[in-house]
Amino acid sequence: MSEEVFRCQARVIRATDKALLCELETGDEKWIPQSMIHDDSEVYDDGDNSEGELVLHEWFASKAGLS
Numbered sequence: 001m002s003e004e005v006f007r008c009q010a011r012v013i014r015a016t017d018k019a020l021l022c023e024l025e026t027g028d029e030k031w032i033p034q035s036m037i038h039d040d041s042e043v044y045d046d047g048d049n050s051e052g053e054l055v056l057h058e059w060f061a062s063k064a065g066l067s
Contacts, residue, residue, distance in 0.1 A: 005038050006061030010054035015046035022054060024066070036060040 009025040019031045022043065032054070037044050042052030061067040 003038075004058035005040070006056045006058050006067045008054055008066070009052070010043050012043060012046045012050040020044075020046070024054070030064065030066070032056065032064075033060075 010022040012020050013023055013029065014021040018035075019033050020037075020043070021029060021031050023029050034044070036057055038055040038057055041055035043049060043054040056066070058067065
């Protein structure tokens with residue numbers, strides 16, 4: 001069984017050691033713990049991988065009010 005994920009377009013505004021502040025395709029800004037970013041995500045740092053498809057674990061996205 002595959003893990004359920006939430007996908008959206010995002011851009012990193014700011015990064016810390018533990019989280020990314022992302023502007024989502026809805027225009028909302030959310031802090032995303034790096035531990036909740038799925039391995040398939042194009043967005044995972046504030047360098048070369050700061051814009052594209054953000055893939056999160058579905059249970060986290062639901063808890064954070066994203067899905």
